[in-house]
Amino acid sequence: MPRPSLRTRSKKRVHKTLPGGKKTIHYKRGVSSSPHCHLCGRPIGGIPHLSPSETRKLDRTKKRVCRPYGGQLCPDCLKKALKQAARTL
Numbered sequence: 001m002p003r004p005s006l007r008t009r010s011k012k013r014v015h016k017t018l019p020g021g022k023k024t025i026h027y028k029r030g031v032s033s034s035p036h037c038h039l040c041g042r043p044i045g046g047i048p049h050l051s052p053s054e055t056r057k058l059d060r061t062k063k064r065v066c067r068p069y070g071g072q073l074c075p076d077c078l079k080k081a082l083k084q085a086a087r088t089l
């Protein structure tokens with residue numbers, strides 16, 4: 001019987017075979033939310049939806065989109081924000 005904190009279906013179960021041939025279940029952590037735009041809430045494309053430990057192993061260029069505010073804003077919101085900033089100059 002697993003620990004009480006692992007008696008849930010929200011954690012992903014991975015069946016592993018140990019070096020001695022014994023089979024066991026490993027529990028993956030909960031799934032984090034995908035990267036979203038801070039203004040409109042739409043998901044940002046080009047950024048993989050991974051767990052924090054898997055995201056840490058990625059290259060820097062694969063963690064964000066190469067434009068100003070690439071990891072925070074979607075392209076539409078960035079376009080609107082830049083227009084508004086230019087008009088208030």
Ligand SMILES: [Zn+2]
Nearest residue numbers: 037040074077
């Ligand atoms: Zn947006």
